[in-house]
Amino acid sequence: MSRRRTVIGSVLSLLIAFTIFSSTRTGYVSALWVERSLTGMSDQQALVGSTFWSWSEMGAGEPVVLLHGFAGDRHHWMRMLRGVDRDYRYLVPDLPGFGESRLTTQTEHTIDAQLQRLIDWLDHLDLRKVHIAGHSMGGRIAFLLASRYPDRVKSLYLVCPSGTEEGRNAPFHEVAKNEGINLVLAANQDQFERLNDMAFSIKPWVPSPLYRQVALDFISRSSAHKVIWDDLKLPAMSLDLLAASLPPVPITMVWGAEDKLLSPKVLDIFKRALPLMNAELLPGVGHMPPLEVPETMRASLRQHLSL
Secondary structure, eight states: OHHHHHHHHHHHHHHHHHHHHHTSHHHHHHHHHHHHHHHTOEEEEEEETTEEEEEEEEOOSEEEEEEOOTTOOGGGGHHHHTTOOTTEEEEEEEOTTSTTOEESSOOOOOHHHHHHHHHHHHHHTTOOSEEEEEETHHHHHHHHHHHHOGGGEEEEEEESOOOBGGGOOSHHHHHHHHHOOOGGGOOSHHHHHHHHHHHOSSOOOOOHHHHHHHHHHHHHTHHHHHHHHHHTOOOOBOHHHHHHHSOSOOEEEEEETTOSSSOTTHHHHHHHHSTTSEEEEETTOOSOHHHHSHHHHHHHHHHHHTO
16 A cells, blocks of 8 residues: 555656646746657757847758748647658748747848848758748748749748738637737737637647646737737738749648638639649638648648659
8 A cells, every 4th residue: 555655646746746847937948849859850040140040950851941820939830740751851940030039139020021031041051942831921921932032942832821811801800800909919818818719720738737838928929029010011912923923833722621810711712823733621620730630731741742
């Protein structure tokens, strides 16, 4: 009996220690490191001009660059990339102003400025031509990269890309219009929960203490993210101009059928503008396919890269 009590006591002590550790900023940062490690990625950093870049990478071969969405970071891709073939070189950066990448001077975060910083980073790594993937805001940047620098792109893989007027007709925009609340700039726990309810149809499991740290970190960045959001207020992209300017490379677009942040109806509009594009509508999935259905997305990316 005493041995059993000792074992039970040890297990309870470990659980208590884990709970306390997960409830701290250090625990949150450690959990992110574990996520990257489980994916098999190494962390890299470099100062390129006035931008301090932080990214993770793994593999060898043709480079595949994956860009996250607004208020996100490189970790949004990690579960999807776990177990991918290592015959490609995957590079997953925190875009400037998000995650651990930052600007060393006070300058703008417009899409044009972010695109130029991305080109500078690619040049720094001597990556002349890449497969480019983008989610939400990252999809908009990927689109513009292909449009303005067609000789730098081998293929486009887009997940719920933002930036078109047609996409701005979703429950997220209704809240902004009717209540004057931009949920992506969540200022408190209630707004954070409402954002998650809209962003996810299938919520990935996260331990409660760690989830609270995720919320605190997100909310603490809302002021800085508002500055970036205001800089991003540009006219919407023209699908006709985009379609005319894109290089003749393989294009795949994936959209969650239950996306409440950007209307999935845009997928059909894109398909009409780009008839050769491979379009995938995922039933029962929201705005965050890489986190909601990582296995499905892993297979989808693998199929795209084989086109």
